[in-house]
Amino acid sequence: MDIPENLLTDTVHKAIIFEDVAISFEGNQVLNGISFELKRGETKILLGIAGAGKSTILKLCLGLIRPDRGHIYVLGHDVTAMTEEQLFDLRSKIGIVFQESALFDSLTVRDNVAFRLLEEKLPEQEIDQRVREALRFVELERTFNMFPSELSGGMRRRVGIARAIITQPEILLYDSPTGGLDPITSTTIIELIMKQRDVNKSTSLLVSHRLQDGFMLATHYYDAQTNHMQAIEGHIARDLHTTFLILKDGKVIFDATVAELGKVTDPYIREFLYLEPVS
Amino acid sequence: MASPTLALKRNMAAAQDYYILAAKSVVNVFRRPRYIADAIQQADLIGVGSLPIVVLTGMFTGMVLSLQSANTLSRFGQLPVIGQLVSLSMIRELGPVLTSLMVAGRNASGMASELGSMKVTEQIDAMRALGTDPSKKLVTPRVMATTFMLFFLTIISDLVGLIGGYLIAFMVLGMDSLQYWNSAYQALSFDDVFMGLIKPVFFGFIISTVGCYYGLSTTGGTQGVGRSTTQAVVAASILILVVNVFITKILLGSIR
Numbered sequence: 153m154d155i156p157e158n159l160l161t162d163t164v165h166k167a168i169i170f171e172d173v174a175i176s177f178e179g180n181q182v183l184n185g186i187s188f189e190l191k192r193g194e195t196k197i198l199l200g201i202a203g204a205g206k207s208t209i210l211k212l213c214l215g216l217i218r219p220d221r222g223h224i225y226v227l228g229h230d231v232t233a234m235t236e237e238q239l240f241d242l243r244s245k246i247g248i249v250f251q252e253s254a255l256f257d258s259l260t261v262r263d264n265v266a267f268r269l270l271e272e273k274l275p276e277q278e279i280d281q282r283v284r285e286a287l288r289f290v291e292l293e294r295t296f297n298m299f300p301s302e303l304s305g306g307m308r309r310r311v312g313i314a315r316a317i318i319t320q321p322e323i324l325l326y327d328s329p330t331g332g333l334d335p336i337t338s339t340t341i342i343e344l345i346m347k348q349r350d351v352n353k354s355t356s357l358l359v360s361h362r363l364q365d366g367f368m369l370a371t372h373y374y375d376a377q378t379n380h381m382q383a384i385e386g387h388i389a390r391d392l393h394t395t396f397l398i399l400k401d402g403k404v405i406f407d408a409t410v411a412e413l414g415k416v417t418d419p420y421i422r423e424f425l426y427l428e429p430v431s
Numbered sequence: 432m433a434s435p436t437l438a439l440k441r442n443m444a445a446a447q448d449y450y451i452l453a454a455k456s457v458v459n460v461f462r463r464p465r466y467i468a469d470a471i472q473q474a475d476l477i478g479v480g481s482l483p484i485v486v487l488t489g490m491f492t493g494m495v496l497s498l499q500s501a502n503t504l505s506r507f508g509q510l511p512v513i514g515q516l517v518s519l520s521m522i523r524e525l526g527p528v529l530t531s532l533m534v535a536g537r538n539a540s541g542m543a544s545e546l547g548s549m550k551v552t553e554q555i556d557a558m559r560a561l562g563t564d565p566s567k568k569l570v571t572p573r574v575m576a577t578t579f580m581l582f583f584l585t586i587i588s589d590l591v592g593l594i595g596g597y598l599i600a601f602m603v604l605g606m607d608s609l610q611y612w613n614s615a616y617q618a619l620s621f622d623d624v625f626m627g628l629i630k631p632v633f634f635g636f637i638i639s640t641v642g643c644y645y646g647l648s649t650t651g652g653t654q655g656v657g658r659s660t661t662q663a664v665v666a667a668s669i670l671i672l673v674v675n676v677f678i679t680k681i682l683l684g685s686i687r
Contacts, residue, residue: 248560268561
């Protein structure tokens with residue numbers, strides 16, 4: 153799919169652009185004119201209280217729901233002006249990990265991860281090989297023939313990541329990937345997201361309820377030699393291209409890096425981040 | 432409680448959504464990708480899976496029809512036409528309608544609960560996000576399979592109903608076998624068979640589209656799945672009975 157010409161917005165360097173987007177559900181205004189941009193290669197962490205519209209933003213990016221007003225550009229395409237048929241083409245360039253994994257429970261792990269490849273009718277041998285690669289990335293190769301019901305919550309989330317990355321999409325969307333998981337499993341998931349960010353240089357939008365997930369992503373990098381994440385020593389010398397976006401009452405109240413987040417004086421954000429109030 | 436205007440608007444929107452789903456399910460038959468393997472799998476689940484209840488329904492309906500008819504016909508000395516009465520009733524009305532109602536009870540509920548569970552666990556959204564159209568992958572194969580299989584299930588039900596009627600006529604009423612089958616066969620015209628076999632095509636379409644519609648419009652978690660399942664069976668059954676009146680009227684009008 154080529155980038156259409158005559159667009160006023162810079163869609164070459166920016167993977168996602170929200171322009172004055174608003175949406176309401178049954179009279180409840182969830183997003184009220186939000187605007188932000190996600191650059192190619194950037195990871196943006198969406199924070200906000202429950203019901204702030206974080207997951208709604210991800211669904212809007214995919215065109216699964218339509219906004220009441222505003223424009224959303226994804227990889228150069230205005231998804232608000234596209235038909236469902238055109239969106240299917242665009243969605244093949246975006247991977248998403250759902251909050252509860254949303255694995256197809258009647259299919260095996262192999263068929264879940266291979267779903268897109270099966271739809272493209274690739275040769276079985278190639279499919280098996282790519283599924284094994286994706287499962288190896290999330291360290292779950294042994295689950296190849298298992299059904300989702302046989303997996304733990306953390307394993308399902310990891311299979312969800314494998315399903316999202318198998319086609320190496322240009323954008324990855326994570327909807328609360330650590331929600332409801334224990335701290336150790338959550339750290340494993342965050343390490344995988346970090347690996348995807350640093351090894352495959354992916355562009356990501358990540359919704360999270362856990363502040364520590366965001367901070368870990370912003371202050372650690374994936375070391376391919378040790379196969380583990382490492383903290384950035386001293387001051388931020390390494391640009392991890394990771395930023396934060398905080399939502400409140402349907403508006404964006406913060407959109408910047410972790411360094412700027414530490415300096416913020418807004419009482420709501422300081423309370424949200426469990427920081428001491430500014431005297 | 433919603434105002435009458437709001438309720439009317441909601442019902443109109445629901446009718447519109449159903450119409451779009453039903454229309455797309457037909458249009459998708461002529462568009463790629465086609466999910467033939469899924470349609471065959473559904474045909475097995477719907478057709479072969481429904482065979483026992485359809486056979487039992489047909490058999491006992493034919494038997495009771497024979498018993499009831501005998502009671503009335505014997506008063507007028509017309510017992511020999513019992514085969515005629517059973518065959519006309521089974522083939523024109525009871526076969527298609529009762530088979531459809533049984534299949535609706537089994538499969539409209541199955542479709543609504545399966546798709547409803549997928550909806551509330553975000554599997555439908557996941558499918559769309561993975562670039563696959565749920566109406567092509569989930570709805571059209573079910574519509575094709577139900578419409579196709581209900582046609583054959585009705586034929587089986589009609590035949591088993593005639594056999595059930597015969598068993599009563601022969602074993603209980605002491606009728607001659609040849610007389611029963613001759614009367615049953617001679618009574619039938621092409622129009623009767625046509626009417627009996629065109630109905631399941633419409634009913635199959637109703638069962639599958641209603642089941643899929645309620646499944647895909649499920650909201651409200653597991654409770655919502657239960658609600659959709661019940662609504663699908665009720666709506667499909669009522670629609671079958673209503674549409675049956677219209678088809679019968681139209682076909683009888685064109686025959687006479």
